[in-house]
Amino acid sequence: MSVPLARRAALLLAAAGLALLAQGLWIPVKAQVAQVLLDRAFERSVASGGPHKPWPWADTAPVARVEAARLGVGEVVLSGGSGEAMAFGPTELAGTQRGVRVLAGHRDTHFRFLRELRRGDRLVLRGIDGSAGDYRVIGVSTVRWDRFAYPLAPPRPLLALATCYPFDSDRPGPLRRVVWAERIA
Amino acid sequence: MRRTVLRKLGIGWLLWPVFVVVVAMFSAAALTAREPADDLPDAAAGGALMLRGKGMAEELPAVRLATDIAVEVSGPVARFTVTQAFRNSSPRWMEATYLYPLPDDGAVDSLKMVVGGRIFVGRIKPREEARQIYEDALANGQKAGLVEEARANLFRNRVANVGPGETVLVQVEFQAPVRRAGGTYSLRMPLVAAPRYVPPRSLAGRTAVEDALDVTAPLAAPSIAGGLNPVSITVDLAPGYAPARIQSPYHRVVVTETGRNARRVALAGGGTAADRDFELRWQAPGTAPSFGLFRKRHGGLDYVMAAITPPSAGPQGEVPPREMVFVIDNSGSMAGESMRAARDSLIYALGTLRPQDRFNVIRFDDTMTELFRQPVAASADQVATAVRFAEALDAEGGTEMLPALQAALVDRRGGSGLRQVVFLTDGSLSNEAEMMSEIERGRGRSTVFMVGVGSAPNTYLMRRMAEAGRGTFTHIGVAGEAAERMQELLDRLTAPVARDLEVTVAGANLELAPRDLPDLYAGEPLVLLGRSRNLAGAVLTVSGTVGGNAWSQALRLDDAGESDAVAKLWASRRIAEVEARRWSGELDYEAADKAVEALGMDFHLVTARTSLVAVDETPTRPAGASLTHEELPLLLPAGWDFDALFGDQPSFDGTETADSEASQDAALELPQGGTGFASMMAQGLVLIALALALLALPRRRGRWSEA
Numbered sequence: 001m002s003v004p005l006a007r008r009a010a011l012l013l014a015a016a017g018l019a020l021l022a023q024g025l026w027i028p029v030k031a032q033v034a035q036v037l038l039d040r041a042f043e044r045s046v047a048s049g050g051p052h053k054p055w056p057w058a059d060t061a062p063v064a065r066v067e068a069a070r071l072g073v074g075e076v077v078l079s080g081g082s083g084e085a086m087a088f089g090p091t092e093l094a095g096t097q098r099g100v101r102v103l104a105g106h107r108d109t110h111f112r113f114l115r116e117l118r119r120g121d122r123l124v125l126r127g128i129d130g131s132a133g134d135y136r137v138i139g140v141s142t143v144r145w146d147r148f149a150y151p152l153a154p155p156r157p158l159l160a161l162a163t164c165y166p167f168d169s170d171r172p173g174p175l176r177r178v179v180w181a182e183r184i185a
Numbered sequence: 186m187r188r189t190v191l192r193k194l195g196i197g198w199l200l201w202p203v204f205v206v207v208v209a210m211f212s213a214a215a216l217t218a219r220e221p222a223d224d225l226p227d228a229a230a231g232g233a234l235m236l237r238g239k240g241m242a243e244e245l246p247a248v249r250l251a252t253d254i255a256v257e258v259s260g261p262v263a264r265f266t267v268t269q270a271f272r273n274s275s276p277r278w279m280e281a282t283y284l285y286p287l288p289d290d291g292a293v294d295s296l297k298m299v300v301g302g303r304i305f306v307g308r309i310k311p312r313e314e315a316r317q318i319y320e321d322a323l324a325n326g327q328k329a330g331l332v333e334e335a336r337a338n339l340f341r342n343r344v345a346n347v348g349p350g351e352t353v354l355v356q357v358e359f360q361a362p363v364r365r366a367g368g369t370y371s372l373r374m375p376l377v378a379a380p381r382y383v384p385p386r387s388l389a390g391r392t393a394v395e396d397a398l399d400v401t402a403p404l405a406a407p408s409i410a411g412g413l414n415p416v417s418i419t420v421d422l423a424p425g426y427a428p429a430r431i432q433s434p435y436h437r438v439v440v441t442e443t444g445r446n447a448r449r450v451a452l453a454g455g456g457t458a459a460d461r462d463f464e465l466r467w468q469a470p471g472t473a474p475s476f477g478l479f480r481k482r483h484g485g486l487d488y489v490m491a492a493i494t495p496p497s498a499g500p501q502g503e504v505p506p507r508e509m510v511f512v513i514d515n516s517g518s519m520a521g522e523s524m525r526a527a528r529d530s531l532i533y534a535l536g537t538l539r540p541q542d543r544f545n546v547i548r549f550d551d552t553m554t555e556l557f558r559q560p561v562a563a564s565a566d567q568v569a570t571a572v573r574f575a576e577a578l579d580a581e582g583g584t585e586m587l588p589a590l591q592a593a594l595v596d597r598r599g600g601s602g603l604r605q606v607v608f609l610t611d612g613s614l615s616n617e618a619e620m621m622s623e624i625e626r627g628r629g630r631s632t633v634f635m636v637g638v639g640s641a642p643n644t645y646l647m648r649r650m651a652e653a654g655r656g657t658f659t660h661i662g663v664a665g666e667a668a669e670r671m672q673e674l675l676d677r678l679t680a681p682v683a684r685d686l687e688v689t690v691a692g693a694n695l696e697l698a699p700r701d702l703p704d705l706y707a708g709e710p711l712v713l714l715g716r717s718r719n720l721a722g723a724v725l726t727v728s729g730t731v732g733g734n735a736w737s738q739a740l741r742l743d744d745a746g747e748s749d750a751v752a753k754l755w756a757s758r759r760i761a762e763v764e765a766r767r768w769s770g771e772l773d774y775e776a777a778d779k780a781v782e783a784l785g786m787d788f789h790l791v792t793a794r795t796s797l798v799a800v801d802e803t804p805t806r807p808a809g810a811s812l813t814h815e816e817l818p819l820l821l822p823a824g825w826d827f828d829a830l831f832g833d834q835p836s837f838d839g840t841e842t843a844d845s846e847a848s849q850d851a852a853l854e855l856p857q858g859g860t861g862f863a864s865m866m867a868q869g870l871v872l873i874a875l876a877l878a879l880l881a882l883p884r885r886r887g888r889w890s891e892a
Contacts, residue, residue, distance in 0.1 A: 010879035017872030024865030031860075057551050084517030084581060086856065093856075107859045145855045164858035176855040 027087070031109040034088035038062055038076035045128035051079070060085040063092050066103060066161070067124045073113045077103055077125075090161075100150045101125070102160045107177070108170075111163035117179050125159060135159045135181035144174045157183040248273050248281040248347065248815055254374060254463075256420040261477050261492055262750040263363050263372045265291070268356045273347040277813045278806050280323060280345045286375040287340055291361040292757035292790045296797035298330040298344070299354035307332065307797035309789045311782055315796035319343065326806030330355045332797040340791065346806045357797075360750045363424070365492065365710050370424065371466040376416055376457075416457055420450040420465055428467040435461050480720065480745040483752035484787065487720035489695075490751045491740060494710040495683040495731050504679045506541040507603035508560050509534075510593045510631075513578065514610035516550040519638065520580040521857070527609040527638045529667035531575045534607065537675050538563035543598075546571050548578055549589035559597050586610065587619050594627040604631040605678055606654070611638050612647050624653040632656045632704055634674065649766070655703045677706040683736065686711060686729035690742075693717045695725070698758040714755040756788035764793070 034054070041054035042062040051061035060078040067074040077092050078085045085091045090105030105111030123135040142165050150160060158180060165177035248271050255266045265287075273279045287293065296307025307330065310318065315331060322329035323345040330353070331343045340357075347353050364371045418436075422428050427446050431438075437453035450465060457463075477492040513531050515524065531546070538544055542563045546556040556574050561567050593606045612635075624633060633654020635647040638661050651658040659674045661667055683705040688695060695715040705711055711727065720742045728737035760781055767777035778794055785795030806812065 006879055010876040012876075013872050013879065014876035017869045017874075017876060019869070020872060021866050021869030024862040024867075024869055027860045027862035027865075084520055086858075087860070091856075102855075104856050104858055108862060109860060111858065143855075145857075148855050162855045162858060170859070170861045170864035172857055172859060172861065176858060178855070 028109055030087060031089075031106070035076060035110070038078070038089055042076045042128065046126075046130055049129060051128060054088075060088070060091070062089075062128060064128065065126045066090065067126070068113055068117065068121060069124070070121055071113050071116050075105070075110045099154055099157045100160070101158070102150065102162060104162045107163040107165070107167050111161065112167070114161055114163050114177060114179050115167045117161075121181075123159065123161075123181050133157070133159075133183055134185040136184050137179060137181045139180050141178050141180065143176055143178060145176050148176065148178065154182070159183070248275075248279050250281075250283060250414050252376075252414065252416045254416060254418045256372065256374070256418070258363060258372065258420065258422045258424055260425050260479060260746060260748055261363055261490065262360050262479075262748060262754070264358065264360045264750065265374065266356060266358050268354055269342060270352055270354050271344050271347055272352040273349060275813075276349045278349065278810050279347045280343065280812055280814045281347065282341060282343050282815070284335065284339065284341050287359060288361045288373055288375065291359040292753055292760075292788075293332060293334075293340065293357050293359040293797065294753055294789050294791070295356075295358035296330060296332050296799055297354075297356040298328065298799040298801070299356065300328050300801060301351075303801070305330070305799040305801055307799035309786060309791070309795050309797055311786070312794050312796050315798040318798050318800060319345065322346075322800045323812070326804040326808065326810075328353065328801040328805055330799045332357055332791050334791050334793050334796070346812065348805060360753060362490075362712065362754060369466055369468055370428075371464060372420075373465075374418070374463045376461060376463060414458065417455055418452050418457070418463055422448040422450060422465075422467065424467075424469070426469050429470045431465070431467045433463070433465050436463055438465075478725075478740050478742070478745040479748035479751050480742060481748055481751040486716050486718060487742075488714070488716045488752040488755050489720060489725070489742060489745060490712070490714050490748070490754060491725065491727070492710045492712045493727055493738060493740075495705060495729070495736060495738075505602060506539075506543070507605060508543045508598065509538065510545050510547065510560065510604075510606045511535075512547045512549065512589050512593050512606065512608045512610075513575070514550070514584065514586070514608075514638075515548050515578045515580050516584040517581050518584060518611055523611055523638045524578070524580040526661050526667050527636075528575055528578055530609055530636060530638070530661055530671045532572055533668045533671045534675060535568050535571050535575070538568055540564060544568075544571070546574060547589050547592055548574075549585060550581060551585045553585070553588050553592065555592055584610075587623060590620060590623050591627065594623070594629065594631055596629050596631060599630075601630065604629075605634060605656070606631050607634045607636060607674075607678075608647075608650070609636045609638055610647075620650060621653055624650060628654060634659070634678065636661060636671070636674065652703065657703070657706070682706060682731060683711070684730045686727065688713060688715070689726050689728070690715075690717060690720070691724045691726070693720055693723050698755055698762055714751070714758050716752075716755055753788050753790065756784050756790060760784050760790070760792055 037054040041052045042065055044052040045062050051063065053061050062076045063079045064077040065074055066077055076089050078089045079092060086104065086106060090103045090110050093102040093104055107114070117137055117140070119137050119139060121137040123137065125133045125135060148162070150158065161179040162176050164173065165175040251270045253268045257264045269283065271281050298305040298307070312333065316333070319329050319331040326346055328347070329345045333341050335341050342355055342357070344353050344355055361372070421443070422431070423444070423446060425446060428448055431440050431448060431450060433450070436457055438450050439453050441449045443449045478489070480487060480489045482488070511531055511534060513527055519527060540563055543560040544563050545560040548554050556571055596604060631654070633650060634656035635651040635658045637647045637658065648658045657674070657677070659670055661670045686702040686705070688697065688702065695717050697713055697715045702711065702713065723742045725740045725742055726737055728735070730736065763772065763777050763780045763784070766772040767774065772780070781792050782794035784790065785792035791797055
């Protein structure tokens with residue numbers, strides 16, 4: 001009597017488990033696939049000098065590419081800063097004053113490399129206008145998401161890369177890791 | 186690519202309860218990990234971004250400000266006189282700027298600048314011209330005052346060349362209609378401009394950023410906040426009857442009787458800090474008059490304002506069965522707090538359906554799903570299905586509202602019963618014009634209610650859509666207030682008092698603002714503003730359906746009381762309508778600008794396109810003396826946590842700014858930076874392992890029974 005019931009429950013559980021697994025798996029896959037499409041959109045944007053959408057229904061477009069040569073990492077940065085765009089790539093937060101750019105990305109996909117960045121590391125930020133800025137990492141800070149501030153008039157242009165912290169945690173938390181870099185060329 | 190696997194399979198609703206039960210049993214910790222920590226509301230997950238580029242002020246400003254507000258209520262209108270005294274406590278010549286809010290429907294029509302006993306009256310000018318006049322005066326060393334509109338309810342005053350030790354008074358006047366709900370009348374005066382949330386999406390490009398900076402001001406640090414920006418308030422109430430039960434919910438007041446039908450209300454203790462809104466409520470004794478009628482002749486035209494309360498539709502017991510269609514936006518821009526608020530609101534609303542009602546749920550992003558092929562009876566089963574559907578919604582994809590709107594307006598049953606469409610959205614879309622025309626064309630018997638979700642929904646669009654759909658607009662900022670606000674809305678929805686309202690004037694053509702009259706819900710009066718060439722001797726007839734019966738009321742316009750405010754109220758209502766049509770794309774930008782400028786100039790009102798400027802022709806600042814500019818800091822609204830906004834400034838190594846003037850910081854909120862996919866996969870694996878264990882279990886038991 002209890003056998004078919006238990007079996008049915010087991011099948012349901014297995015299906016739920018598989019679905020969850022697939023959903024979890026889908027996130028990094030989506031992040032990877034999107035970067036491929038974004039790379040292409042970025043190249044096209046650079047070639048044409050204007051933003052190109054990576055896919056027709058996208059709410060966002062590439063604005064830059066951030067590269068860390070020592071780690072061999074390069075990620076296409078999207079406009080917007082919305083949670084949706086962040087699934088596909090790091091985004092540039094709007095609303096910062098002249099001289100400061102803030103990029104935000106997920107700690108378990110695109111911005112995992114933040115963990116490896118050290119003071120002195122070189123970063124390159126390429127714009128879709130063909131410009132390239134060389135930055136040097138000058139420090140790292142950990143702040144609450146609502147207590148982040150940047151200097152209004154830095155002596156040199158600044159670049160801040162922000163992601164969730166701690167890196168190993170899987171739960172959404174209030175802390176953010178911010179890697180600061182200043183422009184050297 | 187954007188549909189989750191679960192939704193594609195269409196079995197998400199089946200899996201979640203199983204998942205929740207099992208995981209709760211085996212790993213309570215893992216479940217809580219999926220929720221943000223309780224004490225840390227994570228608004229950043231919604232992508233909200235606060236622009237506070239102006240930072241905070243730690244030192245007392247050189248120019249001190251004190252504000253006096255005098256309000257006269259006569260009949261249906263409150264006239265506010267706001268006097269700001271700018272006192273220069275420094276030995277320098279100063280220019281000061283102050284950002285302040287006014288009620289939504291307030292229209293500034295007068296500026297006076299008082300310098301040492303001399304009064305300079307402001308003139309209305311197109312915005313650029315006014316600014317040029319002001320800046321010329323500023324450069325010439327003349328005293329000058331300028332009032333500009335930053336938003337429909339946010340204004341900026343500038344006063345130039347205030348000498349050392351001098352005080353300059355800047356006085357603006359405006360009026361707003363007294364609000365009425367049920368038997369209670371109220372007026373509200375905001376005293377502080379709250380720091381504004383600016384959605385990142387809206388900050389594309391430099392002009393947008395400049396516009397955002399226009400509506401922000403530095404905030405006063407707590408160390409200097411005490412005693413800054415004091416306000417005194419006096420209200421003279423002469424509503425035409427003896428006001429009863431006068432209440433001020435947020436401030437202590439003293440009420441004195443100044444006449445049979447007149448009262449004076451003043452703040453107890455004289456003054457208060459400008460950190461919260463002032464509100465005053467009162468009631469009419471006994472039976473309130475069922476209508477108020479006022480008129481004014483201006484520029485060869487007659488303006489009329491009527492406030493009419495239809496009779497209540499008998500006992501409000503049983504509400505007739507109705508058809509409700511809920512449309513919920515689950516596009517990417519809703520991600521986070523907005524999605525939670527929308528979902529909670531929908532689930533709350535579903536819970537209020539009765540078995541005799543019919544309903545449907547439609548969700549949309551760049552695709553669309555109708556839960557049922559057509560509206561179904563609200564049986565317990567169907568409602569439960571809808572709740573599960575709502576719970577499984579994820580915010581992803583673009584915003585294609587039009588197909589959802591079209592689907593929602595399809596009325597398969599027809600008839601004359603109530604059909605209500607409730608939209609839950611942040612309205613971040615660009616094809617507003619299509620939406621508007623679709624509502625106009627396809628509305629039929631449906632009423633469209635807009636529920637704006639999130640910290641910065643597209644309010645203009647939603648007000649306009651609700652107006653076109655003859656419904657109302659409700660704003661839900663955070664998930665926490667979803668139940669309360671939805672309850673208010675739904676309570677009103679259950680009892681529409683008057684429908685199909687029309688106004689006719691015998692022998693005259695009346696130009697109404699708004700042009701379409703809304704349905705009326707419990708306790709709401711119909712407030713209409715109109716103008717016509719000649720209303721002398723005319724009779725205004727309001728007709729409609731009250732509780733299923735035809736109803737009409739005729740008002741003789743010769744009986745109307747004279748009120749100077751009527752023409753200006755008509756104009757400011759019309760300006761709001763032009764602005765809404767601008768945002769809905771109905772009017773192109775230039776045409777809207779022109780229309781607003783013409784209305785502003787014609788009625789002497791400060792608008793987005795017109796400003797008031799006053800100049801003292803005699804220069805006072807000696808040639809060669811330099812001028813210091815100062816933007817006066819604002820107090821943080823009461824209840825806001827200063828530390829949460831400006832607490833620990835992160836210290837980062839390496840860059841130390843030498844110039845102390847320039848070492849000001851700007852705050853920025855950082856979005857959620859993790860997907861949590863690993864734990865999702867781990868939980869999936871746990872479930873699979875569990876299933877395997879379950880499968881193995883009966884086989885063993887079977888073997889035992891054989892043995």
